[in-house]
Amino acid sequence: MNGVLHRVGSSILSLSREVGGLAVLLGQITVRLFPPHLDGKETWRSFYKVGVKSTPIVVTTALLTGAIMAVQSSAFIEEWGAYGLLGWGAGFSIMREVGPILIGLMFSGRVGANNTAELGTMKVTEQIDALRTLAIDPISYLIMPRFVAMIVMLVLLTVIGDLFALVGAMIFADLMIDVSPQVFWHSLLEMTYLIDFLVGVIKAGFFGFAIALVSCHYGLKVTGGAVGVGRAVNNCVVASAIGIFFLDYLLTPLIDSAWAALFIRYG
Amino acid sequence: MIRVAHVTKYRGRQAVLKDVSFEIPAGASLALIGPGGCGKTLLTKIIGGLVRPDQGEVWVDGQEITRLSEIELTRVRFKIGMLFQNYALFDFMDVGDNIAFPLRQEGKLDEEEIASQVEAILKEVDLPGIERLQVNELSGGMKRRVTFARAVIRRPPILVYDDPTAGLDPVTSSKIFILLDRLQRQGATTSITISHDLVGLRSICTKWAMLVAGEVVFFGTSEEIERSPTKVVRQFWMGESDEV
Ligand SMILES: Nc1ncnc2c1ncn2[C@@H]1O[C@H](COP(=O)(O)OP(=O)(O)OP(=O)(O)O)[C@@H](O)[C@H]1O
Ligand SMILES: [Mg+2]
Numbered sequence: 001m002n003g004v005l006h007r008v009g010s011s012i013l014s015l016s017r018e019v020g021g022l023a024v025l026l027g028q029i030t031v032r033l034f035p036p037h038l039d040g041k042e043t044w045r046s047f048y049k050v051g052v053k054s055t056p057i058v059v060t061t062a063l064l065t066g067a068i069m070a071v072q073s074s075a076f077i078e079e080w081g082a083y084g085l086l087g088w089g090a091g092f093s094i095m096r097e098v099g100p101i102l103i104g105l106m107f108s109g110r111v112g113a114n115n116t117a118e119l120g121t122m123k124v125t126e127q128i129d130a131l132r133t134l135a136i137d138p139i140s141y142l143i144m145p146r147f148v149a150m151i152v153m154l155v156l157l158t159v160i161g162d163l164f165a166l167v168g169a170m171i172f173a174d175l176m177i178d179v180s181p182q183v184f185w186h187s188l189l190e191m192t193y194l195i196d197f198l199v200g201v202i203k204a205g206f207f208g209f210a211i212a213l214v215s216c217h218y219g220l221k222v223t224g225g226a227v228g229v230g231r232a233v234n235n236c237v238v239a240s241a242i243g244i245f246f247l248d249y250l251l252t253p254l255i256d257s258a259w260a261a262l263f264i265r266y267g
Numbered sequence: 268m269i270r271v272a273h274v275t276k277y278r279g280r281q282a283v284l285k286d287v288s289f290e291i292p293a294g295a296s297l298a299l300i301g302p303g304g305c306g307k308t309l310l311t312k313i314i315g316g317l318v319r320p321d322q323g324e325v326w327v328d329g330q331e332i333t334r335l336s337e338i339e340l341t342r343v344r345f346k347i348g349m350l351f352q353n354y355a356l357f358d359f360m361d362v363g364d365n366i367a368f369p370l371r372q373e374g375k376l377d378e379e380e381i382a383s384q385v386e387a388i389l390k391e392v393d394l395p396g397i398e399r400l401q402v403n404e405l406s407g408g409m410k411r412r413v414t415f416a417r418a419v420i421r422r423p424p425i426l427v428y429d430d431p432t433a434g435l436d437p438v439t440s441s442k443i444f445i446l447l448d449r450l451q452r453q454g455a456t457t458s459i460t461i462s463h464d465l466v467g468l469r470s471i472c473t474k475w476a477m478l479v480a481g482e483v484v485f486f487g488t489s490e491e492i493e494r495s496p497t498k499v500v501r502q503f504w505m506g507e508s509d510e511v
Binding site: 045125126127129130132133134135136137 | 315341345347349351356357358372
């Protein structure tokens, strides 16, 4: 009994430590937003690494995911003769959930993990200390550019991913069950709304923010050499995934009701 | 110029620095010696404001630094150049950018001027024309000299060298010590040098501090250390050990 209590207690403690650490990092970042200052070279490097390098894998997974969605639903579509619903079904689920979640998780595995490993290695090889001795603030110089790049790029990649997933679904709908691209797009454009797209994109922005915060936090607090870096990467991927699902549950109804409120007011 | 007063630092419950106190006057060069693991590197990190001590004060150029915020510390750090024992070179930049980095961040010089300064310092450390090599293409000794170049390029008034000649051949070592000496005279810098090369240290240092297990066992001039009656100091100085 004591052992169980002890375990529960210590996991609560370590969870609060992590949350506290994230809050501290967020505070440090917020302080440095006034006035905002970004190192041009470092920001450019981050954008390139985070965005350009992730595009091929995002495009490939999106295409295949879209395709598999068409393949999976083809039996039902044929059975019910619901050819005119495929575009809507694919569009609705891809833009609202599958796109942002899938690309968010991939992003955390690729970019987030890489970021933790890179910052962690810089920490254990004293490169972060070297920056500090050169009177350079590591948060402004290293963390801010990564933050901006991750948020902006996850949003862009989600838009790109949505598009390619739809293209994948469209191609396979045509090949498998003869739903022509015209029928597909017509159903998509008639029956999905701007909000379906916006929900996904706004969530992607928050996912990017969460992945950036988590991966920088775990990277900066690495101790203990290569083993420590490995552990941090592991923690980063797990915590990012939890963060993504948590935010997904929290944000989807929030954004929808905000949109509905706006609609009633101005629409 | 640098005053360390009652600095104590714990690792867990164990004190790794115990009540360390000394003062280095402006323009003096201190040799910091002692057996491996006695806390030399840690002490220099505390002086550079990278690690906060658990007790005690550190005064740099008339300012107490242990209670300053990271942002306030920035101004103090412009005065200090540090050469790291583990190189700490930026591996996402090439050699030239590593050395140019402190100058670029300072933002006083144009690119042309920076490039010529980088070229000149590389020549001084006997590595001419390696600007475009990547850090992972360098040998240990080359890295050592590149970190040296990066530490001194801004000509800060205070320099901390943590083992500047470790892993270097005797000829290059003595060149580095000559370079240290020249910088010291030209810039009237205050310096702390950690090294196990006592002969090299003697050629440049005027003051000596010896740490054993986190405690200062000796602080004084070169003449005083040569004649020190303390056993650990004498043994360390002569390179003797207990077992014969
Ligand atoms: N930030 C820190 N906080 C607490 N203890 C530390 C810290 N950094 C290092 N130490 C401890 O201080 C002790 C002295 O380490 P240090 O690296 O200063 O030795 P050193 O004298 O430089 O040895 P060497 O000659 O081998 O380089 C070690 O036991 C180390 O674990
Ligand atoms: Mg050391």
